[in-house]
Amino acid sequence: MNLEKIAESLKLSVRCGANNLKREVTGGFVGDLLSDVIANSQEGNIWITRQIHQNIVAVASLKDIAAIVLVQGSEPAAETIARAEQEGIPLLVTALPGFEVAGRIYKMLNP
Amino acid sequence: MSEETKYEGHFAVEGGNFRNAGQVSSRIKNILKDLGCDNDIVRRAAIVTYEAEINIVSYARKGLIHLNAKPDRVRIEISDEGPGIADIELAMQEGYSTASPIVREMGFGAGMGLANMKRFSDNFNITSKVNEGTRVVMQIDQVR
Numbered sequence: 001m002n003l004e005k006i007a008e009s010l011k012l013s014v015r016c017g018a019n020n021l022k023r024e025v026t027g028g029f030v031g032d033l034l035s036d037v038i039a040n041s042q043e044g045n046i047w048i049t050r051q052i053h054q055n056i057v058a059v060a061s062l063k064d065i066a067a068i069v070l071v072q073g074s075e076p077a078a079e080t081i082a083r084a085e086q087e088g089i090p091l092l093v094t095a096l097p098g099f100e101v102a103g104r105i106y107k108m109l110n111p
Numbered sequence: 112m113s114e115e116t117k118y119e120g121h122f123a124v125e126g127g128n129f130r131n132a133g134q135v136s137s138r139i140k141n142i143l144k145d146l147g148c149d150n151d152i153v154r155r156a157a158i159v160t161y162e163a164e165i166n167i168v169s170y171a172r173k174g175l176i177h178l179n180a181k182p183d184r185v186r187i188e189i190s191d192e193g194p195g196i197a198d199i200e201l202a203m204q205e206g207y208s209t210a211s212p213i214v215r216e217m218g219f220g221a222g223m224g225l226a227n228m229k230r231f232s233d234n235f236n237i238t239s240k241v242n243e244g245t246r247v248v249m250q251i252d253q254v255r
Contacts, residue, residue: 034165035223038158039231051218058133062140062157079130 001025001109003067006046007092010104012069016081017090023066027109030102034059041065046105048098052076057083065089071098118142121177124167126193129217132168135176136161139187147182149254155231156185156251162224163189163247169214170194171244184252187232189245196239203229203237 004021007014014021026044031037032051041047043064049056052074060068067090070076076084076091084091094101120142122135140157148156160176167174171193179186196202203225210220229235232249239245 032218033221033223034218035162035221035227038161039223039227043154053129053217055129055132055217055219058137059161062133062136062161 003046003090003092006105006108009108010094010096010101012092012094015076015091015093016085017067017088020067020088020090025066025105025109028102028105029065030098038063048101048105050074050098052080054080054083056080057087057089060084060089061087067092069094069101071096071101116146116182118146118178118180121175124164124174124176124191126167126170126172126174126191129168132165133161135164139176139178142178143180143185146180148180148185149183151254152183152185152251155255156180156187158231159228159249159251160187162228163187165219166224166245167191167193169210169219174244184250187249187251189247189249191246192244195241195243196237196245197241199237199239 002022002024025046026042029041029045030048032049037059041063044066046067047065048069048071056068070093073095124135136157139160140153143153143156171191174191177188201207205226206222208220208222214220232251233253234250236248
């Protein structure tokens with residue numbers, strides 16, 4: 001399952017990294033504690049979070065995260081978008097709550 | 112093994128500068144990849160270096176990350192100038208943190224940093240002097 005299909009199905013808005021949406025998603029990770037994400041996320045995961053500051057990009061890049069999804073109407077800070085653009089990490093946003101986003105993506109990845 | 116498959120260098124980290132937090136870990140990850148280290152070693156070295164970097168940024172005035180690496184062995188030494196840690200045993204407990212509310216709001220300071228550094232390294236040693244600083248030496252040499 002690639003990012004594009006997930007983004008389309010959940011109607012996620014792409015804030016940056018539109019060129020990298022063909023990437024395959026290996027699974028997902030939900031969390032706002034950066035140490036938790038650093039320790040427990042896997043390469044190619046889609047990361048669902050409420051954090052909007054630029055340090056999420058460093059974490060995503062270090063762990064080869066496929067994309068970050070900001071939920072519940074969170075919008076990335078301007079410097080977060082700039083940094084993500086630089087690193088080629090797609091930033092997706094949605095008004096949906098994290099629980100629903102995680103559930104729907106889980107279902108798509110594990111039909 | 113040729114001389115080119117070794118790397119030794121150090122990287123300065125500025126206390127309080129969250130803007131650049133993660134840059135040193137990112138550089139070290141790329142250096143280890145270029146050296147030809149096993150993916151698992153690169154992954155764990157990136158995790159422990161990131162945690163160390165965040166600790167310096169969150170608590171110390173400044174710090175130095177020293178990297179000594181070969182494809183099958185990575186040694187990372189962190190030394191900082193800062194408040195130090197009075198009770199290391201307590202600080203090592205997962206969930207214990209002295210981070211400020213602002214640092215916690217950003218998703219740091221969950222009390223997992225030192226525990227992660229120990230968990231993901233094969234050899235971990237920490238020493239500290241209050242009002243002087245903290246030194247952590249980690250080695251990663253086993254593919255898990």
